[in-house]
Amino acid sequence: MADCLDQRSLAGATGSLSRETPVAAASLPELVFNANPAPMWVFDTASLRFLAVNDAVVIRYGYSREELLNLTLREVVAVETTEWLLRELAADTLLPGTSLVWPHRTKAGVLLPLEAIATPLDYPQRTAWLVVGTDITERRRTEAALRQSEEHLRNILAHIPCGVFWKDRALIYSGCNDQFARDCGLSVAGEVLGRTDDDLTACPEEAELSHSRDLQVIANGTPLLNIEETRTRPDGTKATLLISRVPMLDTQQRVIGVLGVYKDVTELKRLEMQFRQAQKMEAIGRLAGGVAHDFNNLLTIISGNVHLLQTMPSDDPEFPLLLDDVRDAAERAATLTRQLLTFSRKQPTRPEVCDLNAIVTGFLSMLRRLIGDRVQLRTELHEQPIPVKVDRSQIEQVLLNLAANAKDAMPQGGTITLVTAAEQGPERLAVLRVSDTGCGMTDEVxxxxxxxxxxxxxxxxxxxxxxATVYGIVQKACGTIGVDSTVGVGTTFTIRLPWCDDPPKASTVLPGQHGTTGTRPPVRTILIVEDEERLRKMARFTLEGQGFSVLEADCAHTALQLLAPPQPCDVLITDMVMPGMDGRELATQVRSRRPDIGVVFISGFVPNQERLDGVPGALFLPKPFTPLDLVKTVERAFRRPPASHPGSSWRSPASS
Ligand SMILES: Nc1ncnc2c1ncn2[C@@H]1O[C@H](COP(=O)(O)OP(=O)(O)O)[C@@H](O)[C@H]1O
Ligand SMILES: [Mg+2]
Incomplete structure (x- = not known):
């Protein structure tokens, strides 16, 4: 810098150069010096006196040029700075181009933070330094504002009642708030840096799920909002999080990572479940009315026919027909209780891929019972299965609630129409529509x-x-619900659910899973070995009512004969105490030939455990038992998954 300055022209600037000096008269270096917006001055190395100052200095410091030229550096910089400078100059250690931030004081006493770059200069008869200053007030202000805004953000992050984290494209954590750190069992947020979910969760499935969702957001550049995820807390308990992920973008809108915000909704979920259960009880209360009516009819058929049978000679041609009626009625009663139990069972199941048509048809008999005789129930089902990922019993609850309302809206009778359809828009949707011809509702309602x-x-x-329950269920299933209603004409509720392209579970899309038709092909075979004939009959009747094929034997010997190949058999039910070979011996022999047969022991005596141990996986059902006990136990006894029995569509209350 010293090279490009003509010392004589600068020397001229000492006194004669002033703002009044005509521009034409000034040399170029003078001009560059004087007109430079950066404050520049030259000071004498020995006395620290100003030898030259430019206009920017005059403007900034508030002194006139004459005043400045009578001052030294001492008057405008702090004492310590001066002392330091003098030491450096004396030792000759001040390097040319050194940049220093010196607070300078103006005439008015205001401190100007100035970054100064000093360069030695040969000056007539002395050495001097040229200093070029940059006012960094603005930079300081920006820095402070930035610090403040960062502080502000940090504060928000610290106090927001949510967990917040962010990761880079490689899914490595680049930051989080205290809440997230706490939830991961870390003591400070900084500890999260450089880690991945694999380091932070003990559960690999959770890490994998989180990764796949992060990647989805990064790949698509679109958010994934309000998704429920289960997380294992450091103490091993499970939490349900409602989590949103959004892509993080740089200034060129490129995705550089993912930002996640979540809330722990474990408690909320519990309350919601309670609420839903309470509502279900209300719904069941309504159903029970219909069921009681049905039951009374069935009991009348049974007791009436039994009465007739008792007074009728057994060779009467009517005899077997009446018996059939009794059996039929009892079967229907069993179906009824089973359905009521299926519906009222407490635990919500996991959402599974189900066929919407199958859910609707499977629940029709229940709905008929609810709506009574005066209301017609029609269906218009889509000709193809409609795969949706739902909790089946919750969709049943939706149907039940909508049908109950429809019935209430039609006290004089009418028609309820259930429609399923596919809707093609930007995304494919499954549609479920429930219409009635009832009173309709006003805009206010x-x-x-x-x-x-x-x-x-x-x-x-x-x-x-x-x-309210319907709304909650539909929302949870990522669906929407709308209503169309005209007073005096009727109401239509339309539910739209995401079409699910996941491969369905084979057993869940078979139509008529609820088995209300009664004409299922009996596929699973059960052998009952019991010497007490009436008990055997009751068991047979119960199990046949569930669609099983039933074989009977009154002793072990007959049982072994019956089981000669190719006779299929899935479950052996045997009494333990029998004349001849006992139940345990029989089971052992059968198992040796058919290792995958299920075994249920029935007995009035509770056997000691070692007697059961010889037959692995055998179940024990104490007498006396109810038909339902029997059904539940048999269902648990199957050793082969029902999937290997295509067409078997029976579901017990205990099986899900
Ligand atoms: N299908 C319908 N037709 C006419 N009004 C209806 C229908 N469904 C619901 N509503 C109105 O919505 C209200 C709320 O329904 P809901 O939440 O099921 O509670 P509830 O049936 O116990 O009154 C009902 O009281 C009724 O006024
Ligand atoms: Mg209602």
Missing amino acids: KKHLFEPFFTTKDVGKGTGLGL
Whole structure:
């Protein structure tokens, strides 16, 4: 820098150069020096006196040029700075081009933070330094504002009642808030840096799921909002998180990572389940009315026919027909209880890929029972299966609630139509429509319809929980619900669910899973070995009512004969104490030939465990037992998965 400055022209600037000096008269170096917006001055190495200052200095420091030229550096920089400078100069250790931040004081006493670059300069008869300053007030202000905004963000992150984390494209954590650190069992947020989910969770499946969702967000550049995820806490308990992931973008809109925000909704879920269960009880209460009516009819058939049979000679041609009726009625009663139990069972199942048509058809008999005789039930089902990923019993609850409302809207009778359809838009959707020809509703009612406890019904008739529950269920299944209604004409509820392209579980898309038709092909075979004939008959009747094929034997010997190949058999039910070969011996022999047969021992005596140990996996059912006990136990006894029995569509209350 010293090279490009003409010392004589600068010397001229000492006194004569002033703002009044005509521009034409000034040399180029003078001009560059004077007109430079950066404050520049030259000071004498020995006395620190200003030898030259440019206009920018005059403007900034508030002194006139004459005043400045009578001052030294001492008057404008701090004492320590001066002392330091003098030491450096004396030792000759100040390097040319050294950049220093010196606070300078203006005439008014204001401190200017100035970054100064000093360069030695040969000056007539002395050495001097040229200093070029940069006012960094603005930079300081920007830095402070940035610090403040960072502080502000840090504060938000620290106090927001959510866990927040962010990862780079390689899914390595690049930051998180305290909540997230706590949830991972880390003491400070900084510990998360450089880690991945594999390091932070003990559960590999959870890490994998989280990774796949992160990658989806990064690959598509679109957010994944409000998704429920299960996380194992450091103490081993499970938490349900509602988590949103959004892509993080750089200034060129390139995805550089993923940002996640979540809330722990474990408690909320528990409450929601309680709420739903309460509503289910309400719904079951309504169903029970219909079921009781049916039961009474069935009991009348049974007791009436039994009465007739008792007074009839057994060779009467009517005899077997009446017997058939009794059996039929009992079977229907069993179906009824089974359905009621299936529906009322408490635990929600995991969402599975199901055929919407199958859910609807499987639940029709239940709905008929609910709506009574005055209301017709029609269906218009899509001709193809409609795969949706749902909790089956929850969709049943939706159907039940909508049908119950439809029935209430048609006190004089009418028609309920259930429609399933496929809808093609940007995404393929499964549609479920429930229409009635009832009273319809006003706009005012429509507005509040889905609110919990909103009801227009009398006390004791409505709780206002039906549609709130429906709404919750549909939302959880990532669906939507809408309503169309005209007063005096009717109402249609339309539910849209995501079409699920995952491969369905074979057993869940078979139509008629609920088995309401009664004409299922009996595929699974059960052998009952029991010397007490009436007990054997009861068991046979119960199991046949469930669609099993049943073989009977009154002793072990007969049983072994019956089981000669190719007779199929899935489960052996045997009494333990029998004349001749006992049940345990029989089971051992059968197992040696058919290792995958299920075994159920029935006995009035509780056997000691070692007697059962000889037959691995054998179940024990103490007498006396109810038909339902029997059914439940048999279902547990199957050793081969039902999938290897195509067409078997029976589901017990205990099996799911
Ligand atoms: N199909 C329908 N036709 C007419 N009104 C209906 C229908 N479904 C629901 N509503 C109205 O919505 C209200 C709320 O329904 P819901 O949440 O099931 O509670 P509840 O049936 O206990 O009253 C009902 O009270 C009724 O006024
Ligand atoms: Mg209702």
